[in-house]
Amino acid sequence: MTTDEKNAKKASIREKMLEHQSEARVVRKIVLIISILLLLFIVFIGGGGYLYIQSALKPVDSKSKSQKMVEIPIGSSVTGIAQTLEKNGVIKNAKVFKYYVKLKNEGGFMAGEYQLSPSMDVPEIVSRLKTGKVLAKASFKIAIPEGKQLKEIAAIMAEATKQNEEDVFNKLNDKEFIKELMAKYPDVLSDEIMSGSIKYKLEGYLFPATYPFYKPNPSVEEMVFAMLDKTRTVLADYAEESNDKKLSVHQLLTMASLVEEEATGKADRKKIASVFYNRMKKGMPLQTDPTVLYAQGKHKEKVLYKDLEVSSPYNTYQHTGLPPGPIANAGKVSIEAALEPEETDYYYFLATAEGEVIFTKTLEEHNKEKAKHISNKK
Template structure:
């Protein structure tokens, strides 16, 4: 009987242990589920917050042609300016405006009556408020087309401001200015632009667009700041895609510049992009002629075999991978192509005389297509 009692006690203890273990498992599951729910909620709230703020920085209506007169009184606070702009329908959210101004350490806004539009983004509005562009026409405009190199942009800027090409170009490459701009645009102008192999640090970073200036003789810094503001605004739309593709801003602009330089009016840029990415994956040199011409500092209709021997890190016939940096500025279409290449097996492409692009998978096919054009010229 004593033995039976001990056995019963053991069974009871074992049963209680099993019950405790079961309860512990349930508790652990509950804790794990609660933890996952909390993490998910934090992620959702963070993501929603990011999207909300990102959206609030964009123009209220990019296509709007409405222009409103907005009076900014003397001594108006940043919060007051934001509330005024929101009430007039110029910005989406006064609080986001206020925190953006603080984050960017902006200030020095000038009182007066301004002409503002819902089509303006916040950097453009801030630029107006800082420079006092009050109900006045632009002193001049600078039009920067796609595919322009820094020297060409310097020429356009010089022509508009009656400065010399050399004066502008030296300003664009001034180390003190570039270091200052890197502090102002830390996410845009990273240490990659200061790589010793990079020819010109700001190459590819001055976005193609029309820029209005309200001072007859702005400094190089003032002009470049307007262009970098635009570049930063445009690239903000692609920041998540860039991260998903594991492309830095510098790599993205470099790839986009290659696509921009190789594309024609009839070109399918996403297919060109696929060729470049397919070659990178296989460790093949990109072998794109515009990089050779950029290395030589020349503009030629036709690249000769002797050009391919130029000793430069930009020569993609001699070096694998991307060149050290962009070789021109790229528009949105090329940036989007760099982020979203088509899914193809193409490794080669050839520009036909009519502007179309012929894509092939093998060197043999590529040479056959090339031979057709050579025979047609005879």
């Protein structure tokens, strides 16, 4: 190859390299422009979305002096409440209201007739719905105490509404009604309640509280909706902890019901829960008297040895682990004890006549305390 040919080849290579560099610069410019445009688009959309949400949370009309009567029916979902508020013109956007409630983890909305104004913002409306600041006074209230069983709750409901007790109890156990409730409250009522060994499907699920009703003679359905709404609200506060401990709602309420039934006013419920969990870890039967009485369908002050022979999956003297389901309703203190038992090495406890609860580590210690404080209990 001659010198001229070599120079020509070098010039060609140099020219191609310059072309590639020029193309690369163009490509980089295009990428930069596209990136800037995308960034501007994201900022525009994000900013627009943020402003839209902020606007939706503000009053429909901050200068309005009008008041609107808005009825929140018993058993209303957040979606239903949001739609009702938008329909009545007191919020701008039902979806934004719903997402705000979920983001803020709000809940516990109370049924009733509310006097609301378009001049209220969403946080103010949420606060009013939670505190139950209604225009109308409750027609009457139903108080469901802690530690009550389904039969007792049915009696309370029947007396308060002047209905037949047997009819109320039958409704609480109606298969079609139970299916309807499971569809309405899937996060509370799972397939676990459908086990054939469960005595009453709703046992332990009707939360102990005082329930106001704003219309005379509410139906059984309306009363149950109010109670399950409360159960859902309460359990939502413990959902994360329940998941961490791998406890289903059914298991949680079952354990809480045992604590509730065993506890006295002076009892340390977290220690009682610790005894149950310790025994379960060792494969020991729980041997808790209230499950025997529940199996028999009786209320007795003393459990006799012959009572322990009752054949039932609820008899925790004969079967290890938790019973098939709750044996009563449980309050927050017992639910928290079931979730956060104290760390102990106790395996036994007994309640004295004075209501004190004595915890022991061994059967020998337990029997000594039993001899001191309990005479002929069984």
